[in-house]
Amino acid sequence: MDVRRLRILVELSRLGSMRAVAEELGTTTSTVSQQVAALAREVGAALVEPVGRNVRLTPAGLRLAHHGIGILAAVEAARLDLDPHAEPAGLVAVAGFASAVRRSLLPVVRDLGTTHPGVQVLIHEYEPIEALDLLAGDDVDLALVYDYNLAPLSFPADVVATPLWQVDWGLGVPAGEGPRTGTADLAAYVDRSWIANSRNTADEDVVRTLASLVGFSPRITHRIDSLELVEDLIEDGHGVGLLPMAWRGGPGVRVLPLAEPGALLRAYAVVRRGRTDWPPLRLLLERVAEAG
Template sequence: MLDVRRLRLLRELSLRGTIAAVAQALAFTPSAVSQQLSVLEREAGVPLLERTGRRVVLTPAGRNLVRHAEAVLERLERAAAELADSRRGLAGPLRIGTFPSATRPVVLPALAGLAERHPGLEPMVREIVPAEVGGALRTGELDVALVHEYDFVPVPEEPGLAAQPLYEEPMFLAEDETAAPVTEAEAGRLGALLGRRREAPWITSAPGTLCHTMTVRACQAAGFTPRVRHQVDDFAAVLDLVAAGQGVALVPLLGAAGGAAAGPPSSVTLTGLPLRRRTLLAHRGGAARHPAVSAAVAAFRAAVPEATAGG
């Protein structure tokens, strides 16, 4: 009989590539992971792994077993959801992942809704970078997570996960008050709107983030590579830099609002662009009908800001 816990290890190895990475993600020692995978190979009766330098590659039999493991783990999530549904009332921890610009305008009102409708739940919020969301959901560190994507940077499909659209918001070019007004011919044309600032210094998020990649790709689509002066992840600080004449930036609607009623600095001009940022709610595959996950989905849908509702 194949052990489900060992199947999880094999699935994570297929995604992370090294035993050390699996051990770190699951809080095991590398030797413990190796031992459990060796036991799984004996249970399977065929080689599942091949070593190539520091990496471990799955054999064809190993890859096939991972496909079956995905189906088994999804069925277990569905079973857990049905069992939870049979209990009376929702209680216990609900681990929520989010990104900074969604915390104040979306997560906080969602928490208020959950507290009102399901007082037995204990929401636990964690801000997390998108690259870590998949692993955190699969290992149970998170139950649901807000993730985002841009027109030029779609979210790749993650094995073992499912996601559903939550809301989308427009993108803006943020400039200071000295910027020349947008002409009628430039309005609504990405290449024209960004191309007029090809010589300006740009403010982006840190390299490796979706926001940074989005800015670079949008500018490249307009025919140039941005000359980056500042790299700042906080949109409120980005707008302050723009107001100080330090450069121009691309910001989404919720980033432009800064999560506060005051909005951006009065000296910042925001020009709408034909670009969108979409936010999705992700969870483990098979968990969509879990009562706690369903409650979280309903609370987040009710909390979507009016400015973004309906796109």
């Protein structure tokens, strides 16, 4: 069904005459008549009938015009949604790890509620590999992921990764352990249980790499996703594990700096290549990158 012809029919139902429609659309009465006739052939029903020297819509024409109002509105909404120059509006789905959601996304979402209320953001918490899989399947529009200098991510060729921020990680140990100054002596923890992430192998790769540099293979006993729970296990003496150097937990845990090469977590905002022409995604990505 030709949308242009449908628009003419909707205008005819609104204005009541072909002459008025022609004036409204800047065309001729003959053209309006021809387009209505062509639409009638498309749908297989008479859409207008003569009334004196004028015409009126038949019951079928009235029903189609009623449908046409919604159809034309949907077409216009789709056009605006895809127009790279349109005002950003729409639903953007984001998958990301908790720290990036708190640090980079939530402040932006709060601000967009005031500056661009037409942009809505759905937030899903996922680890990097999970988030990238969702992005690849078009289940989300934006992925907030991380890697480490000792366990770098290999991004697919069809995505664009924008660096956001970096955080140094250290060794979390019970309060009272470790040197007062200097870096952690990892060899001192060769016989201890170690804690790694339950949902991302990169954390374990970093632990194993750091341990290998001082000559041992760590005994990873606990696999925990929540950093708060990692802290609890360390405080209760169930093992040691990596935590951000800026971690501000309770007094029962210390975070010791690591010797070179250290462990540097790097956060990224990732989108499918070519997708940032969509205004709400472009806006969200720009704001998240600015927030750092």
